[in-house]
Amino acid sequence: MIPLGGVGEIGKNATLIQWRNDAVLVDAGVLFPEEELYGVDLVIPDFSVLRRTGRLLAVLLTHAHEDHIGALPFLLREFPVPVYGTRLTVGLARAKARSRAEWHTVRPRSRIRLGPFEAEWIHMSHSIPDSCSIALRTPVGTVVLSGDFKIDQTPVDGQPPDLQRLAELGASGVLALFLDSTNVERPGITPSERVVGEVFAELFPRLRGRILLTTFATNVHRIQQAIDAAARVGRKVAAVGRSLIEVIRTASELGYLRIPKGTLVPVEQTTSLSDRRVLLLVTGSQGEPLSALTRISAGSHRQVRLRRGDTVIFSASPIPGNETMVARTIDALFRAGAEVIYGPASGAHVSGHASQEELRLVMNLLRPRYLVPVHGEYRHLVLNARLAQSVGIPAERILVGENGTVFQFTRTTGHIAGREEVSNVLVDGAGDIGEAVLRDRQHLARDGIVIALVGIDRTTGEVVHGPEIVTRGFVVPPDSDSLTAELRRKVTDVIRRCQQRGQMEVGVVRNEVRDSLARLLRQRTGAQPMILPLLVEV
Numbered sequence: 026m027i028p029l030g031g032v033g034e035i036g037k038n039a040t041l042i043q044w045r046n047d048a049v050l051v052d053a054g055v056l057f058p059e060e061e062l063y064g065v066d067l068v069i070p071d072f073s074v075l076r077r078t079g080r081l082l083a084v085l086l087t088h089a090h091e092d093h094i095g096a097l098p099f100l101l102r103e104f105p106v107p108v109y110g111t112r113l114t115v116g117l118a119r120a121k122a123r124s125r126a127e128w129h130t131v132r133p134r135s136r137i138r139l140g141p142f143e144a145e146w147i148h149m150s151h152s153i154p155d156s157c158s159i160a161l162r163t164p165v166g167t168v169v170l171s172g173d174f175k176i177d178q179t180p181v182d183g184q185p186p187d188l189q190r191l192a193e194l195g196a197s198g199v200l201a202l203f204l205d206s207t208n209v210e211r212p213g214i215t216p217s218e219r220v221v222g223e224v225f226a227e228l229f230p231r232l233r234g235r236i237l238l239t240t241f242a243t244n245v246h247r248i249q250q251a252i253d254a255a256a257r258v259g260r261k262v263a264a265v266g267r268s269l270i271e272v273i274r275t276a277s278e279l280g281y282l283r284i285p286k287g288t289l290v291p292v293e294q295t296t297s298l299s300d301r302r303v304l305l306l307v308t309g310s311q312g313e314p315l316s317a318l319t320r321i322s323a324g325s326h327r328q329v330r331l332r333r334g335d336t337v338i339f340s341a342s343p344i345p346g347n348e349t350m351v352a353r354t355i356d357a358l359f360r361a362g363a364e365v366i367y368g369p370a371s372g373a374h375v376s377g378h379a380s381q382e383e384l385r386l387v388m389n390l391l392r393p394r395y396l397v398p399v400h401g402e403y404r405h406l407v408l409n410a411r412l413a414q415s416v417g418i419p420a421e422r423i424l425v426g427e428n429g430t431v432f433q434f435t436r437t438t439g440h441i442a443g444r445e446e447v448s449n450v451l452v453d454g455a456g457d458i459g460e461a462v463l464r465d466r467q468h469l470a471r472d473g474i475v476i477a478l479v480g481i482d483r484t485t486g487e488v489v490h491g492p493e494i495v496t497r498g499f500v501v502p503p504d505s506d507s508l509t510a511e512l513r514r515k516v517t518d519v520i521r522r523c524q525q526r527g528q529m530e531v532g533v534v535r536n537e538v539r540d541s542l543a544r545l546l547r548q549r550t551g552a553q554p555m556i557l558p559l560l561v562e563v
Contacts, residue, residue, distance in 0.1 A: 088114055209405050237363075309321075475554045
């Protein structure tokens with residue numbers, strides 16, 4: 026078993042399970058980029074390891090959050106294998122992937138035979154309906170991948186987690202448990218999703234202006250409770266943001282959202298309603314630069330402009346790494362005159378992940394021979410390992426690894442057998458970008474660029490234009506005129522030396538100009554801008 030993502034980080038979840046020449050992949054998620062990943066839209070797992078594993082039989086999905094299904098469009102281009110998941114999971118994943126791969130809907134407790142494997146989905150509670158753990162029966166024993174979960178005894182949809190089935194699996198024997206670690210730092214239990222609905226029911230009647238509510242687009246239970254609270258006080262509901270509109274459409278068609286007739290309206294229609302009759306469901310709870318809420322806060326959204334008296338409710342907590350972007354958006358909203366309700370004290374959000382007592386409960390129900398903490402940053406994995414020891418799992422049977430770690434199991438043993446080289450694949454609008462491109466972007470952002478433009482006679486090699494020195498993002502020192510003149514002389518000298526040696530190939534001249542200017546700038550300024558010689562033969 027090899028995690029390609031989701032271990033030592035929160036996001037990009039994908040786990041490869043291999044027996045001899047056959048393999049299945051559980052989940053294929055994305056990680057949203059941190060600010061230093063300039064121009065990167067998404068980070069996805071490195072699927073190149075799949076080319077070395079033999080035959081990939083299928084992708085098995087635990088639930089439909091972006092960090093578990095977001096990389097499917099990229100995976101299925103190269104590996105158009107069948108995809109299995111519960112009804113809402115497949116509905117949302119299929120709409121995202123737009124792939125001709127086979128899509129198969131499964132029910133909880135159903136079993137699917139895939140070569141040497143048999144997969145069973147076990148219903149669990151999370152912040153999206155149809156979330157499941159997956160029990161995978163292999164030739165050497167049963168492995169359980171918990172997926173994301175919490176033990177919600179009063180779920181919005183009335184379907185509590187199937188603890189009975191977990192106990193039955195534990196009684197029959199579980200070889201290894203790959204367990205969610207996200208909330209392992211939190212003692213006690215995670216509150217029920219119904220708590221948020223009670224906050225909405227108390228809050229909405231008191232607000233007189235428009236309400237803008239932002240949450241994860243896939244949090245269907247949260248959306249349902251917001252719609253119910255709005256309908257009770259006579260507010261119309263409009264969705265703002267492409268992903269949110271798509272989720273509402275798909276969940277409604279599949280029967281996971283029940284929207285009273287006439288409640289959901291196009292956003293254009295809200296302009297003719299009084300403010301106290303409007304609820305806008307808006308994407309952007311993580312402060313994403315191109316999201317609807319961020320553009321609204323900046324006054325650049327085409328359809329929605331903030332007004333004094335508006336209240337913005339953040340019904341989500343920042344994913345680790347997004348705190349700065351979320352804080353920046355909240356500041357902009359306050360600056361625009363809106364009231365903002367956010368943070369744990371507001372009660373407008375509860376987590377979808379299990380806290381310590383729920384994790385202990387699942388460990389005790391399944392009683393795995395081996396435990397592997399996953400879905401968390403490294404400190405979460407270590408703390409989950411310690412939690413496992415507190416319920417009696419011996420330390421030597423708790424395996425802590427990272428992305429690429431090879432966990433190898435037999436009928437009676439488990440150990441870390443090595444490591445596969447896996448890296449992040451960076452995606453922008455044009456497709457995958459490599460580490461070299463990212464390094465160039467970081468270099469430009471840090472030190473700027475110096476361009477040397479020079480025209481050279483194609484026949485004689487003489488300089489006939491320039492050299493011109495152009496800088497962008499480079500801190501020019503006070504004596505810039507003398508430095509610029511020195512840079513121009515250096516370019517001319519380099520070209521003259523190349524001419525004397527008879528080495529006027531453009532590539533040779535360009536490299537010598539770049540190296541000479543880099544040395545000069547480092548000596549004179551201590552800076553290391555990117556040097557771009559532009560040699561034009563005329």
